[in-house]
Amino acid sequence: AAAVAAQRRHASSTPPLGFIGLGKIGSGMVINLIKGGESLIVFDPSSAAAKAVEGEAAKAVASIAEVAHDARVVFSALPDDNVLQAVSSELLPKLAARGDRPIHVSCSTVSPSISRALSEAHAEKEVGFVSAPVFARPDGMRRGEATFPVSGPDWAKETVVPLLKKTALGVHDFGEDAGAANVVKLGGNFLIAAAIQSMAEASALAESYDVDREKFISLMSSTIFDCLIYKGYGHRVAARDHHPYPDAHFALDLGSKDVSLVHSAAAQARCPMPVASLLRDRFVASQNSGRGKLDWSAVALKASEEAGSKQVAEAITRLENGRSS
Amino acid sequence: AAAVAAQRRHASSTPPLGFIGLGKIGSGMVINLIKGGESLIVFDPSSAAAKAVEGEAAKAVASIAEVAHDARVVFSALPDDNVLQAVSSELLPKLAARGDRPIHVSCSTVSPSISRALSEAHAEKEVGFVSAPVFARPDGMRRGEATFPVSGPDWAKETVVPLLKKTALGVHDFGEDAGAANVVKLGGNFLIAAAIQSMAEASALAESYDVDREKFISLMSSTIFDCLIYKGYGHRVAARDHHPYPDAHFALDLGSKDVSLVHSAAAQARCPMPVASLLRDRFVASQNSGRGKLDWSAVALKASEEAGSKQVAEAITRLENGRSS
Structure with missing residues (x-):
């Protein structure tokens, strides 16, 4: 009091x-x-x-x-x-x-x-x-x-x-320099998006060899990648849980905006960023697939689709219907 | 006793x-x-x-x-x-x-x-x-x-x-399945290599805007990426410290072998991994630049070179001469 x-x-x-x-x-x-x-x-x-x-x-x-x-x-x-x-x-x-x-x-x-x-x-x-x-x-x-x-x-x-x-x-x-904090923020968001894409590819590889993707990611995020981003997004990617939970998501449309900001800031400074270029295209393609309102970790779905995953189609239907399980 | x-x-x-x-x-x-x-x-x-x-x-x-x-x-x-x-x-x-x-x-x-x-x-x-x-x-x-x-x-x-x-x-x-543990290991090494490349690009972006790369990476690896890989390799990438310290390094030649294993395991399972493809090319190019005996985090030097960093040439000379500072 x-x-x-x-x-x-x-x-x-x-x-x-x-x-x-x-x-x-x-x-x-x-x-x-x-x-x-x-x-x-x-x-x-x-x-x-x-x-x-x-x-x-x-x-x-x-x-x-x-x-x-x-x-x-x-x-x-x-x-x-x-x-x-x-x-x-x-x-x-x-x-x-x-x-x-x-x-x-x-x-x-x-x-x-x-x-x-x-x-x-x-x-x-x-x-x-x-x-x-x-x-x-x-x-x-x-x-x-x-x-x-x-x-x-x-x-x-x-x-x-x-x-x-x-x-x-x-x-x-x-x-x-007022721009410096923005560079830090863009660099950080780029690192998050790159971690999401990397986990998407690694999980797709695991799945293509019949290795449990959730068990694989959970081992990584509890040992050498034991940190907020790999734990939180790792779960979402492995379980294909990209629902826009209230207060605990970041819309893919906004993620795409941020990754495009990274890309154009890099272009302006003449700084090639091959992973950022790849991410920008995947975010735009994910928006074109109608996933802009899902959590931005939904960019990971493309890796599963491209790998011909048998489970991903079902997950996408579930996400489109807004069901969480 | x-x-x-x-x-x-x-x-x-x-x-x-x-x-x-x-x-x-x-x-x-x-x-x-x-x-x-x-x-x-x-x-x-x-x-x-x-x-x-x-x-x-x-x-x-x-x-x-x-x-x-x-x-x-x-x-x-x-x-x-x-x-x-x-x-x-x-x-x-x-x-x-x-x-x-x-x-x-x-x-x-x-x-x-x-x-x-x-x-x-x-x-x-x-x-x-x-x-x-x-x-x-x-x-x-x-x-x-x-x-x-x-x-x-x-x-x-x-x-x-x-x-x-x-x-x-x-x-x-x-x-x-005896192959499963190998898939997990390859997936994990891929995640490490992808984190190194991502930090290399983000640091190059920071540097191109005159933002202190070590301060940027250190902020990331003490907050949302507070884990072994981002701390250890983050320091190496930001400081361009790729010396092969005894017992605390993994040679780029071996890293290149592992990333190629990831790539061919993915190809065999018909699993596209765009970041892995990019990494494979960068590791091979780094070997061709004579960096095979450095720590595998030296794959990060390419991002600085491509960004036209003024500091990277000096760092490379230092590494070639085997001096640590």
Whole structure:
């Protein structure tokens, strides 16, 4: 009770934070920031999303302008480069008008090039732009298990990092170039997608020799690959369980967007990434097979299909019918 | 002292085991079996290798025939399919002549097809053939951290599994098909090689955006990829440290052999593995670049070279000169 009272005092004595974009990740961050004693001004084009987090410490407003009016530090968690560009066009002039060195914290998975461009545009108007894309699924975010790479001007990070720590297991500083944190995030998502594809191929090989694919993956993910990604996605791949469980999935459509971002960021830097090229094609092909709404681990189904697996057709029918067993 | 005495009694009261092939993995297994109270008859074409393990509990002999004469259960740890075939041609008739249901335990990384063929040939002569390829580097083997997938006839595994447990962290039964354990081993080595290549590409992307590659990989391998393979090979890839450290490396020449085994096992089962195909070509190209004696993580250098890294040329010169810093 004393701690809660202290939080209330803190919340009432410090200026509110702004938050734009209340999807699964954004709303999870808002809830964690409130738990951390912050109060917020929130906005989402969907009033249902805004209402879901509204409460004593989170005031929903009807426009980006109102967020910028009330908050000096504004977070955004948005689906892609285009939406971030559109939101920034509206947000930046309003923040600049405050004249108190405001800060925009971008938590979206976007290209390093848009972060670099926005960083310059913000700096010209004496607004800080901090890039802080997040590694977390909605359920992990709620448990405070998120990891944030962060980059941007040091003066702005001084304010932002302690706030991010209220909604993360770890915050990792990658310097002043705002694009750096995005490169880290894209590199990480690429590693996850590559692990999914590798496990898909290895499981298909096992199955083609009548070796139990679940037993094989479970041995790997409990010994030399004993980590979150191989355990979680390993189970999904081996069992062909690609259902979009609420709060514990990442849609293949979004995964495809991320892998395409990796591919174009690599092309822009003239960095050949043969596995990334292969992944991009497989994600697009999986979307064309109507799997965009499944968990992104469903990219693994192609390996089974190509191997002529007798079991995969049944699994696909089950997934299409939305049954989980 | 009491435990040692008990081991001695056990060793003197049970028949000796045979061991053929005293390379780094074989000699490590022999030492662990001795620690586990076993006595052994050992053979290696190199008398230096045999002398290195010879002692009170390990008697070195001059031929495979002598091993088969003295031991009912004979382990082999050999470099490839051809050597295993040659050793088996000599060993099998001698074992068969014993008439006491002897057992050959094959710990080599070989194709599932040779294990299946040898399994049949052994069964015809009432000799058990157990496949038990091992996941371990020499240093891990010595620390008892090896993992064995095992497959073959149940009656033979009943004898073999308790022996393997004396030199392993875990022994995992994959059924009666002798080829199954080899598929598991090849699938696992493929996953390692794919992880190395993925980290190579992701690090090259980071570097091309001036993001510290070691810091990037270290973040990944301490969070969502917090496991042996990403930690160990992640450091090597990010730091371009591909020196063949004694007992803590796996030569690229051998890695290339394993990846080719994966590729041909997949082809034989008509199982397309696009990442495995890509890996095979990169390993062969790395051998052609004279990197066969480096650690197999040196396959990662190609990604840096292709990205036009300014640092990679210096790293390669350092590696060619055998300097570690």
